[in-house]
Amino acid sequence: MQTIETQAQPDNATSLLKPKVIEGKDTTYRIVSRNVSEYQFIVPFNLPDEERVEVGQIFSINDQGLTYLARVLNIEHSSNYDGHWDTTMKGTQFFDSDQIFNRVVAEPLGCINKNLEFKKSRTLPTKFSPVSRAEREEFKFLSQVMGDIEVGYLRNGSRLVEEIPVALHSDAIDHHMGVFATTGMGKSNFMKVFAASCMRLAAQGDSKFGLLIVDPHGEYLKGKRNSQVKGLVHLTRYREGLACYSTDRSNATDPGVEELTISESEIFPEDIALLYEWSAPQRDALDAISRIFDPNSWLDEIKTPDGMARMMQEGFKDSTVNVLVRRIKNELGRNSYIKKRSSLANILANLQKGKVVLVDIPRMSDRSELFLLSVISRYILDEYKKDEKEGEESRKNCLITIEEAQRVLGAASNTSRFESIAREGRKFGVGLCAITQQPKLIEKQLLSQFNTLVVMGLGDRNDRQQLEESAKQDLTSMDTEIQTLEKGEAVVSTLNIPFPVPARIHRYEDYLHRLNLEDPPERLIKKGGFKPFLE
Amino acid sequence: MEDRGRLSIIAELIRDHISLDGLDQFLCQTGVEKNDFVVIQPSDFSGEIFAIDGSNAAICSYLTANVNLIRAGYAVYRKRDWQRTVITFDDLFLADPKLSGTNFDPYLEHFFGLNAINLKESDLDRLSSYYREMQEYVAINDALNRSHPGDIILYDGSFEVFEPLRDVLATIFSRASEKEVALLAVAKSSSLSWGMAITLPFVQHTSMAASQLLPGEAWYLSLKGKKVDAGQGKWGGQTYVVRFCGESEHAFRVDVPEYLGDDMGQILGKLTDHSCSAECLGYPHALFRAHRDIRITEQEGAAARERLIAGLSELGMAHKEIRMLMQDYHDILEMRTRF
Numbered sequence: 041m042q043t044i045e046t047q048a049q050p051d052n053a054t055s056l057l058k059p060k061v062i063e064g065k066d067t068t069y070r071i072v073s074r075n076v077s078e079y080q081f082i083v084p085f086n087l088p089d090e091e092r093v094e095v096g097q098i099f100s101i102n103d104q105g106l107t108y109l110a111r112v113l114n115i116e117h118s119s120n121y122d123g124h125w126d127t128t129m130k131g132t133q134f135f136d137s138d139q140i141f142n143r144v145v146a147e148p149l150g151c152i153n154k155n156l157e158f159k160k161s162r163t164l165p166t167k168f169s170p171v172s173r174a175e176r177e178e179f180k181f182l183s184q185v186m187g188d189i190e191v192g193y194l195r196n197g198s199r200l201v202e203e204i205p206v207a208l209h210s211d212a213i214d215h216h217m218g219v220f221a222t223t224g225m226g227k228s229n230f231m232k233v234f235a236a237s238c239m240r241l242a243a244q245g246d247s248k249f250g251l252l253i254v255d256p257h258g259e260y261l262k263g264k265r266n267s268q269v270k271g272l273v274h275l276t277r278y279r280e281g282l283a284c285y286s287t288d289r290s291n292a293t294d295p296g297v298e299e300l301t302i303s304e305s306e307i308f309p310e311d312i313a314l315l316y317e318w319s320a321p322q323r324d325a326l327d328a329i330s331r332i333f334d335p336n337s338w339l340d341e342i343k344t345p346d347g348m349a350r351m352m353q354e355g356f357k358d359s360t361v362n363v364l365v366r367r368i369k370n371e372l373g374r375n376s377y378i379k380k381r382s383s384l385a386n387i388l389a390n391l392q393k394g395k396v397v398l399v400d401i402p403r404m405s406d407r408s409e410l411f412l413l414s415v416i417s418r419y420i421l422d423e424y425k426k427d428e429k430e431g432e433e434s435r436k437n438c439l440i441t442i443e444e445a446q447r448v449l450g451a452a453s454n455t456s457r458f459e460s461i462a463r464e465g466r467k468f469g470v471g472l473c474a475i476t477q478q479p480k481l482i483e484k485q486l487l488s489q490f491n492t493l494v495v496m497g498l499g500d501r502n503d504r505q506q507l508e509e510s511a512k513q514d515l516t517s518m519d520t521e522i523q524t525l526e527k528g529e530a531v532v533s534t535l536n537i538p539f540p541v542p543a544r545i546h547r548y549e550d551y552l553h554r555l556n557l558e559d560p561p562e563r564l565i566k567k568g569g570f571k572p573f574l575e
Numbered sequence: 576m577e578d579r580g581r582l583s584i585i586a587e588l589i590r591d592h593i594s595l596d597g598l599d600q601f602l603c604q605t606g607v608e609k610n611d612f613v614v615i616q617p618s619d620f621s622g623e624i625f626a627i628d629g630s631n632a633a634i635c636s637y638l639t640a641n642v643n644l645i646r647a648g649y650a651v652y653r654k655r656d657w658q659r660t661v662i663t664f665d666d667l668f669l670a671d672p673k674l675s676g677t678n679f680d681p682y683l684e685h686f687f688g689l690n691a692i693n694l695k696e697s698d699l700d701r702l703s704s705y706y707r708e709m710q711e712y713v714a715i716n717d718a719l720n721r722s723h724p725g726d727i728i729l730y731d732g733s734f735e736v737f738e739p740l741r742d743v744l745a746t747i748f749s750r751a752s753e754k755e756v757a758l759l760a761v762a763k764s765s766s767l768s769w770g771m772a773i774t775l776p777f778v779q780h781t782s783m784a785a786s787q788l789l790p791g792e793a794w795y796l797s798l799k800g801k802k803v804d805a806g807q808g809k810w811g812g813q814t815y816v817v818r819f820c821g822e823s824e825h826a827f828r829v830d831v832p833e834y835l836g837d838d839m840g841q842i843l844g845k846l847t848d849h850s851c852s853a854e855c856l857g858y859p860h861a862l863f864r865a866h867r868d869i870r871i872t873e874q875e876g877a878a879a880r881e882r883l884i885a886g887l888s889e890l891g892m893a894h895k896e897i898r899m900l901m902q903d904y905h906d907i908l909e910m911r912t913r914f
């Protein structure tokens with residue numbers, strides 16, 4: 041008890057009064073709470089516009105030798121006076137402004153140590169550690185983890201950090217990839233930027249995969265007529281990284297664009313199946329074809345009276361067989377690109393060289409597009425499977441783009457072709473790039489196999505939820521941010537980058553301009569130029 | 576459950592205490608007249624407003640002595656802007672009548688030039704209240720030292736103090752008067768009463784009456800010559816009832832030393848703009864802030880208790896021993912664990 045007594049008994053007069061003065065020093069921008077998975081700090085409630093804190097912004101917390109990074113999830117009105125006192129304002133405009141602030145709730149991203157290594161953090165910053173907006177310096181470590189396919193700049197809230205390009209990893213791409221956005225938020229623009237970066241790699245001889253884009257809207261080749269919107273052919277600097285095929289006569293006559301053809305022998309009954317709604321007996325008949333005919337000549341054979349007779353011998357009604365044959369004839373007659381010769385071998389070769397292959401099929405119907413995509417992708421998958429057995433080492437992997445992917449990867453779709461690529465393509469080096477505005481329609485199990493997600497503005501809560509529930513990186517905390525993304529803004533989640541990165545995707549036309557001005561790669565000059573389409 | 580009859584009797588009594596049926600009886604019995612209410616004219620004031628407050632939390636007790644955490648200090652405003660808060664005392668106090676000499680005397684002597692006071696007969700709770708009050712007076716004294724002529728010092732409470740500390744107040748009054756600083760005690764609760772058959776709350780009823788007589792006005796009323804049951808009234812000053820701001824329904828008991836007698840209206844005029852904050856409309860805001868900044872929260876009390884226990888353990892006391900000595904039997908009955 042003695043200690044207390046002496047404490048209570050001041051022994052000399054000077055120790056009687058030791059006033060502690062609390063003055064209005066900065067209490068804001070300091071960590072006040074809360075745990076390893078959530079940091080909270082306070083900022084003045086009346087910041088000027090240019091200093092306002094935004095959801096998605098990244099802040100850094102300096103704590104001795106460590107720099108923690110945290111991303112803003114939410115901002116709340118708060119004050120040291122609990123309760124709802126501020127509803128009693130009564131218009132007097134008199135309150136303790138130093139006791140009112142905004143509380144920023146932030147999610148830890150990780151921690152940078154002295155050697156600029158970035159790690160997930162298992163601890164939390166010391167209470168009252170100072171907090172500041174993350175700057176270029178703190179983001180430098182990110183440059184080290186970025187890949188080789190540039191798609192945009194790092195975005196801190198709505199500000200750009202132009203020093204830090206956001207780039208995907210070629211290595212992660214043979215695994216599947218998804219691009220998600222409500223219409224008009226920038227999917228097509230993203231794909232063009234992505235393709236441009238791939239063309240650049242291909243032209244420089246650094247490409248690790250071929251990219252196949254089948255474009256039913258005719259927007260990738262030359263952009264939109266009479267508008268600023270440019271196409272892939274306008275990337276003249278790296279034009280040799282691109283191979284184009286078109287079903288459109290006027291496009292196909294352009295230099296460097298080949299006419300797209302496929303041969304009848306490349307068409308399988310299951311491709312035809314995609315073109316129409318079939319009754320159960322009709323479907324049975326379709327399924328039987330490959331048993332009955334030679335797979336290389338079935339299209340010719342089935343149209344002959346002899347062929348139809350063989351079908352009927354197998355027990356199919358003549359009406360069923362008639363419908364089948366009539367539809368096949370229709371399709372062959374309508375699609376002039378079905379010929380005796382075929383571009384597919386050429387397409388495959390270009391993909392295996394690591395080029396971007398654009399298949400331009402403007403004004404084609406939805407079903408016809410699926411039909412074509414089905415023929416091409418099966419061909420590719422089969423050839424990659426063969427190569428795998430034969431141990432073909434030099435060929436590059438390949439990524440097949442599917443627009444409106446919910447049509448073929450949906451829980452309700454019956455197009456097993458693409459699902460089989462999704463499920464087994466990876467083994468053979470064939471990946472899918474699914475583009476859709478409705479991720480909620482894509483099967484969850486499939487989504488969970490996507491290693492790279494480019495998420496742009498998604499207004500529908502169910503769409504976001506579907507992604508959040510199946511993404512490999514945790515996106516749940518970014519829900520508010522994804523909801524508020526503006527045109528061209530994205531959250532990029534990919535395995536080699538330690539957290540989902542906020543990005544602003546380049547506007548294709550700007551990126552194009554920049555790339556076209558780049559110094560020509562020396563290697564190509566030495567070779568004395570490149571004539572890719574005459575090979 | 577309670578007897579219905581008794582419940583309704585009590586309810587009726589409370590109604591009679593609270594509601595003021597008709598002004599006449601109030602005016603007649605208390606001697607208050609409409610003219611006694613003086614309307615406050617707001618005036619501009621750019622001096623400093625000091626608000627003194629204190630706080631006291633019981634940490635533990637072992638029947639013959641208490642340990643309290645005591646804090647005193649003041650908040651300073653200029654107009655509506657907080658300037659600083661000063662904590663003048665923030666420490667444990669061991670309340671034991673036999674130690675009161677060593678506890679109190681050095682302060683009384685050093686700050687107020689007073690000789691020892693006799694507190695040997697005081698009970699433990701009262702002892703810690705005295706100590707807190709004394710520390711509040713030390714805070715007033717410190718505020719006085721830092722104030723300038725024309726400034727205002729507000730004290731949370733009343734100047735109607737216990738006998739032993741009355742000399743301290745007298746010293747403070749004379750220093751404040753010399754320095755030409757206004758000193759007001761503003762009481763949130765008051766036992767001023769009126770009435771013959773039952774005890775009626777004077778401050779509330781005055782406030783209700785004024786709302787009818789002078790709606791929307793800020794005013795003050797001197798109790799001089801009114802038939803009010805006040806305390807002993809021997810502390811050397813004047814008691815008023817004040818409505819600091821016209822938008823509020825509240826009124827407060829305000830004690831001021833004799834030397835301010837003539838300046839009341841002028842001083843209160845300087846406080847009207849300062850008494851209409853969002854946080855506590857009708858109450859001088861500096862007092863609100865002083866309360867907030869100086870109060871000892873439950874967590875602080877608990878933390879102090881833990882530090883004390885740790886200190887005891889370090890001195891070799893077993894936890895069992897500490898518990899035996901310090902656990903309040905009420906805690907056992909209430910099934911609370913504090914140790």
Ligand SMILES: Nc1ncnc2c1ncn2[C@@H]1O[C@H](COP(=O)(O)OP(=O)(O)O)[C@@H](O)[C@H]1O
Nearest residue numbers: 222223224225226227228229527528545546547
């Ligand atoms: N990153 C971006 N920067 C600037 N403008 C963009 C960006 N992305 C898209 N846009 C503009 O938004 C519009 C719609 O983009 P688009 O890519 O066609 O969307 P989607 O394919 O998702 O429907 C276009 O006019 C395009 O120029």
Ligand SMILES: [Mg+2]
Nearest residue numbers: 224227228229
């Ligand atoms: Mg589009």
